[in-house]
Amino acid sequence: MTRQAVDIREIRKSFGLEFNLGPVSLSIPRGAICALVGPNGAGKTTLMNLLMGIGRADGGTAELAGHDIRTEEVEVKRRTAYVSPDLSYRAWGSVGRAIDFVSGFYPDWNIDRCDRLLQSFGLHRGERIDTLSFGSRVKLATLFALSRDAELLLLDEPTAGLDPLARQQLFAELLKYMRSEDRTILISSHQLADLERFADHVAVMQAGQVIAFGSIPDLLERYVQLDVQLPHDAPVQSSVLRAISRQQDRACVLLDRQSSQRQSLEELGAEVISENPLTLEELFIALMKTGRTRWQPKLSAA
Amino acid sequence: MNRTILALLLDYHRRTLGAWVLLVCVQLMQISAIWVLSKDNLPIVGAVIASLTFCATWDSPHLAMRTLPITRAASTWAG
Numbered sequence: 389m390t391r392q393a394v395d396i397r398e399i400r401k402s403f404g405l406e407f408n409l410g411p412v413s414l415s416i417p418r419g420a421i422c423a424l425v426g427p428n429g430a431g432k433t434t435l436m437n438l439l440m441g442i443g444r445a446d447g448g449t450a451e452l453a454g455h456d457i458r459t460e461e462v463e464v465k466r467r468t469a470y471v472s473p474d475l476s477y478r479a480w481g482s483v484g485r486a487i488d489f490v491s492g493f494y495p496d497w498n499i500d501r502c503d504r505l506l507q508s509f510g511l512h513r514g515e516r517i518d519t520l521s522f523g524s525r526v527k528l529a530t531l532f533a534l535s536r537d538a539e540l541l542l543l544d545e546p547t548a549g550l551d552p553l554a555r556q557q558l559f560a561e562l563l564k565y566m567r568s569e570d571r572t573i574l575i576s577s578h579q580l581a582d583l584e585r586f587a588d589h590v591a592v593m594q595a596g597q598v599i600a601f602g603s604i605p606d607l608l609e610r611y612v613q614l615d616v617q618l619p620h621d622a623p624v625q626s627s628v629l630r631a632i633s634r635q636q637d638r639a640c641v642l643l644d645r646q647s648s649q650r651q652s653l654e655e656l657g658a659e660v661i662s663e664n665p666l667t668l669e670e671l672f673i674a675l676m677k678t679g680r681t682r683w684q685p686k687l688s689a690a
Numbered sequence: 691m692n693r694t695i696l697a698l699l700l701d702y703h704r705r706t707l708g709a710w711v712l713l714v715c716v717q718l719m720q721i722s723a724i725w726v727l728s729k730d731n732l733p734i735v736g737a738v739i740a741s742l743t744f745c746a747t748w749d750s751p752h753l754a755m756r757t758l759p760i761t762r763a764a765s766t767w768a769g
Contacts, residue, residue: 442753466759
């Protein structure tokens with residue numbers, strides 16, 4: 389059994405001049421809950437779709453649960469569950485018929501768990517899918533993912549359209565799913581406060597690239613916000629400054645402790661007034677505003 | 691026959707039963723129109739409108755099919 393639940397190497401997809409994904413490389417260890425965050429149009433859904441075989445990548449490779457997504461597609465899908473608001477089950481008419489159809493493909497389908505989730509999510513077998521609200525359709529897709537023992541969950545915006553109570557229920561169900569150590573979740577959402585509590589890793593995407601990846605405590609340790617007084621006489625280059633906000637000679641700066649940025653600032657005469665830790669949401673906003681360069685993964689030798 | 695293929699076939703015919711009924715109705719209307727009005731081109735317009743209406747209202751299960759543990763070819767055909 390490989391240690392990585394998700395191993396993406398240089399995967400890329402071009403959509404003409406408008407948008408290019410990648411090359412993206414990402415390794416998520418088994419047992420991790422990894423949040424995939426980024427602004428709208430960053431490429432999160434495209435990446436998840438490519439991993440799930442919805443669309444073909446132009447290049448690169450990826451393994452999910454130790455199986456190549458191109459050559460072992462069926463095995464990958466047996467071990468992986470995918471939830472997305474884009475998945476439509478309306479063609480099956482009722483909730484019950486959709487469940488009967490989908491469950492037939494999975495020998496590990498757990499009928500008792502499915503019934504419990506139906507009750508928990510407030511869904512009924514006889515309900516017509518086209519009368520369900522948007523949130524309930526997402527719940528139905530989540531039910532399909534959680535009613536079996538998938539090793540890996542790919543969740544694209546599973547909280548979309550859910551009220552706070554339903555969101556709490558969803559995260560409670562996901563935590564139950566994570567009781568087994570071998571299971572892994574890759575979840576994209578804009579609810580960063582929820583993700584900070586729930587996830588242990590985060591990958592930040594911007595314009596089709598992964599710009600930061602790591603365990604959440606490590607990233608929050610690595611990046612801090614500096615309040616700096618800039619020198620009056622010497623202008624500081626914006627590439628050195630990486631200002632989140634600036635008012636005349638005062639600036640809020642995103643500092644990467646692993647870079648020589650602080651030294652560069654001090655050499656230019658900037659005075660650090662205070663150093664403040666960031667929450668995940670603040671770090672996300674700071675990374676978006678400062679447009680960090682692409683994160684380079686350490687690829688292990690084959 | 692493979693159980694997966696049988697399940698897909700049964701499901702496909704169950705899901706698309708409405709479309710087959712629609713097709714028969716359009717065919718009957720076409721034959722009736724040709725017979726009553728003796729205008730060959732009129733029913734074709736009706737068939738085109740019916741097809742476009744069907745395509746516009748059809749919510750494809752293709753993406754949901756792609757997540758199932760079946761080959762790309764099977765999901766493309768069944769979706």
